[in-house]
Amino acid sequence: MRKTPVYVQIAEKIKNKINTGQLETGDAIDSENEICREFNVSRMTVRKSLAILINEGYIYSIPGKGNYVKKPEFSKYVVQYDEMKNSINSVDRTKLLEVNIVKPDDKLADKLRISKNKNVIMIRRIFYTEGEPVAYDIKFLVYYRGMPIVEKEIQYATFPEMVSKKTPLFSMKKEILISVEAADEEKKRYLNIYNDVPLLVVEQKFTDQENKPLGVGITYFRGDYIKLWGESL
Amino acid sequence: MRKTPVYVQIAEKIKNKINTGQLETGDAIDSENEICREFNVSRMTVRKSLAILINEGYIYSIPGKGNYVKKPEFSKYVVQYDEMKNSINSVDRTKLLEVNIVKPDDKLADKLRISKNKNVIMIRRIFYTEGEPVAYDIKFLVYYRGMPIVEKEIQYATFPEMVSKKTPLFSMKKEILISVEAADEEKKRYLNIYNDVPLLVVEQKFTDQENKPLGVGITYFRGDYIKLWGESL
DNA sequence: CAGTGGTCTAGACCACAGC
């Protein structure tokens, strides 16, 4: 058991004041210099404590004024989403239905922010688990030279992997939209659905650092084979 | 346009090395002292740069050894979830179906990690938007003295708000599970469903700092009134 | 042992708030 750093201790003490209601949302906390005197430490140490609190969403800072207690954020969750793997299921095989270079329709051209005569790669796949079809997946990637259109490279790739050949994963912005819908005839056929199992629909949109779209995708999961898990922070 | 701090500039340069492939996953980056010499800055400045990279998931640090390029995390999203408000809909009225103190059944007692003779508050509500029922909501809160069981306090409260009377929001751990299901007769009745609109189901579980459960909840949203949105980071 | 990252100090200068 090694000892806790001073800056962590100070951060904990301030956290405590907030958690116990001694400090409320919007209140100003002691100035950095006051905290220095209070704990008899240097300012850099205090600033390290405050950095923790800022990072964890406890406080925010206004230069020239002071540090203030922030309104807690309680509606954000970190959700794990991987097309091939969720908390109750894992894809063990895929079938490539189609890989084609197509021209986008109005809606797609708009989403990808390209003109209608540009090339787009369309990939359609079925995901399987133990022989059962569990998801129907369509992706549209903005075409560029060197794009991986080799089946082997595409078949088992997740969306981030496909796009990361061009743009590094770190600098990519990703969005998802999660919704529900009933399966139409086409999807029922693809997914061997004979009853009223609903679908979980995940739309993905990837853009680079400059917000230029790299691709969009939509994955239809059989409702009985997917559960997404998330936790606060 | 004020100038960018040195530590941000250094962080950007190292990011760039990673994003352009000059540094790959697992590679060691220059030691802190080397970076000091390279940019002619003090060590604290360099450490501030590295703190950014660590925070953004670019690198990790091994004391006594060095800093290394981290494998990018590409399956995590920050999802906004508020029972009363999502990206396509906002609840403007609720109906309290029931507020009761009950004894948990086996399953619930297990989930809440309490014995079966303890008291649990059950709250059942319907959420409405412009007169239409859009969600059916059930919550179970571990009873404690001072619990808000006044209708007025409960009717419009979200889950975090209900529980925050006891445990401060900051120190609470929240989990969600997102799934899909077809509406049974009871839910069809509650939600005025006459066709095959599926339901989006969100289970929530709140625990305190010591992982003691505070409450669980399950909300059934009409599929045509909900869409969850998330983004990377 | 020398080199690494982790912590901490006691200064400094700046831009900015508020009076």
Add this chain to the structure above:
DNA sequence: CTGTGGTCTAGACCACTGC
């Protein structure tokens, strides 16, 4: 003007790693 937070320096000691 003083006080605030934001940046930055040039040291220091520690625990740890690897040789």
